[in-house]
Every structure is written in C-alpha cells, then in structure tokens.
Amino acid sequence: MYKNIAIIGASGTIGSTFISHLSKNYPEAHIHAISRQIIETKELAITPHKVDYHIEDSIQNTAHEVSRELPMDLVINATGILHDDLVTPEKSLRNLTSQSMQHLYEIDCIIPSMIAKYFVPKLNKDNRSIFAALSARIGSISDNHLGGWYSYRAAKAALNMMIKTISIETKRSNKNAIIVGLHPGTVDSPLSKPFQKNLPKGQLFTPDFSIASMTKVLNRLASKDTGKLFAFDGEEINP
Numbered sequence: 427m428y429k430n431i432a433i434i435g436a437s438g439t440i441g442s443t444f445i446s447h448l449s450k451n452y453p454e455a456h457i458h459a460i461s462r463q464i465i466e467t468k469e470l471a472i473t474p475h476k477v478d479y480h481i482e483d484s485i486q487n488t489a490h491e492v493s494r495e496l497p498m499d500l501v502i503n504a505t506g507i508l509h510d511d512l513v514t515p516e517k518s519l520r521n522l523t524s525q526s527m528q529h530l531y532e533i534d535c536i537i538p539s540m541i542a543k544y545f546v547p548k549l550n551k552d553n554r555s556i557f558a559a560l561s562a563r564i565g566s567i568s569d570n571h572l573g574g575w576y577s578y579r580a581a582k583a584a585l586n587m588m589i590k591t592i593s594i595e596t597k598r599s600n601k602n603a604i605i606v607g608l609h610p611g612t613v614d615s616p617l618s619k620p621f622q623k624n625l626p627k628g629q630l631f632t633p634d635f636s637i638a639s640m641t642k643v644l645n646r647l648a649s650k651d652t653g654k655l656f657a658f659d660g661e662e663i664n665p
C-alpha cells in the first residue's frame with residue numbers, strides 16, 4: 427500500500443514511533459528518516475537523511491533525493507515545538523513577546539510550510555498519496571475554550587490554514603493527493619512533559635497508542651478529506 431514513505435522530524439517521539447510502527451506493519455515500504463541529525467539504524471529499509479530546516483535548498487534537495495526512484499506515497503511531518511530555551515507557553519497576554527511569537531511561528535508554521543512546498547509536488551499522482559502535518563487541536567479557533575498558549579495556538583492555527591490552502595491548489599495538479607493535519611492527542615513526549623501533571627486520568631497517551639490510532643486514520647483517508655484536520659480517533663476538528 428505504501429511503497430515510499432518520508433518521516434520528517436524523525437528523531438522526535440512521534441516521528442520515531444511512526445518509523446518503528448510503519449516499518450513493522452509495512453515491511454515492503456522504504457522509509458526515509460529525515461532529521462536535523464542522522465538517525466542510527468540497522469534496518470536496510472530505512473534510509474536516514476540529514477536536513478537543515480532553515481535552509482530552503484536543504485529541504486528541496488532532500489525532497490528530490492527521497493523521490494528520485496519512486497514518488498512519495500506517504501509524507502509525515504512531525505516537527506514542531508511548544509517550549510524550548512527561548513519560549514514557555516504564555517498564560518497571559520502580559521507574557522507575550524514578539525520574539526516568542528516569531529520563534530514559534532517559524533518552527534510550527536513556516537518550517538512545515540516549506541517542507542510542504544517541496545514534498546507535496548513529489549506525491550504519487552497515480553495512486554492515493556498523503557502529506558500529513560502534525561498540528562494540534564489547540565490551533566482550532568472554534569475549539570478554544572481555555573485561552574492562553576498564545577504563540578503555539580496562533581502558529582498551529584496558521585499551519586491549519588496552510589494545510590487547507592495547499593490542499594486547494596494541489597487538487598488541480600494531483601487528484602490523488604490528500605493533504606491533512608493530524609492531532610495526536612496528548613502524547614508522552616519531551617514536548618508535553620512539563621504539562622502532564624494536571625491531565626485527567628487516561629488523557630496522556632503512549633506514543634504507540636497515538637501512532638497506531640493515527641495510522642488507522644491515515645489508512646481511511648479519501649480525496650474528500652483533503653484540507654482537513656483529524657484527531658487521533660478520526661474525529662474531524664473544525665478550524
């Protein structure tokens with residue numbers, strides 16, 4: 427079903443779990459593990475690639491390299507941050523800085539958009555093919571009941587708009603391509619670690635559970651789904 431797969435953000439919790447899950451369940455597929463660092467692997471069906479997300483040529487060359495022999499059947503972008511040395515999610519508007527907003531916009535919207543710019547044209551035109559970007563429910567404007575986390579919310583909302591807009595253009599050149607956003611649920615990873623304490627019981631997923639669920643969602647996608655955002659359980663999230 428999937429012959430040529432690229433996972434971008436391959437060192438992260440969600441990226442690396444997608445690689446192990448897909449290599450186990452689709453042994454006939456070749457998987458390109460794309461990361462800021464070379465991923466160590468002994469699997470012959472996994473090829474590591476090093477990329478610099480801040481250099482457009484680097485993204486372009488990687489997209490070209492992975493699709494040289496076969497078009498892409500499945501591309502999953504699992505890059506993104508919620509916090510780092512420069513940014514903590516803002517509890518109040520008082521905490522907002524232009525630096526934190528710009529930083530999260532760069533990493534959570536611009537980088538996935540540049541990845542889409544070069545990987546979407548490489549999607550298979552003869553069979554169903556998918557570009558999925560890890561987004562988040564928190565980027566839904568209609569679902570925002572709690573407020574806070576300004577920069578992350580805004581960057582993911584902008585990413586959701588990019589997904590929709592890219593899907594409209596892509597329909598004209600590739601009727602088999604499906605472009606979607608995915609919400610993985612709250613997954614136990616370095617990204618969610620500082621915010622896990624107050625989660626209601628059962629709301630923190632293992633990476634295995636989230637990735638197995640999202641793979642089922644990907645497998646069910648049809649052309650009518652392009653441009654949408656789906657949660658790990660298949661629920662369509664309104665923008």
Ligand SMILES: NC(=O)c1ccc[n+]([C@@H]2O[C@H](COP(=O)([O-])OP(=O)(O)OC[C@H]3O[C@@H](n4cnc5c(N)ncnc54)[C@H](OP(=O)(O)O)[C@@H]3O)[C@@H](O)[C@H]2O)c1
Nearest residue numbers: 435436437438439440461462505506560612613615617618
């Ligand atoms: N975990 C959750 O609960 C949760 C919930 C909702 C949405 N998400 C979304 O899911 C995606 C993956 O999250 P995760 O939990 O797997 O996080 P993670 O384990 O921290 O991995 C994120 C990956 O993003 C890339 N990355 C990190 N910092 C970066 C930077 N400064 N510039 C460019 N790339 C950078 C890295 O990939 P490489 O170094 O391999 O390139 C990193 O491994 C994110 O988009 C996140 O917003 C996660």
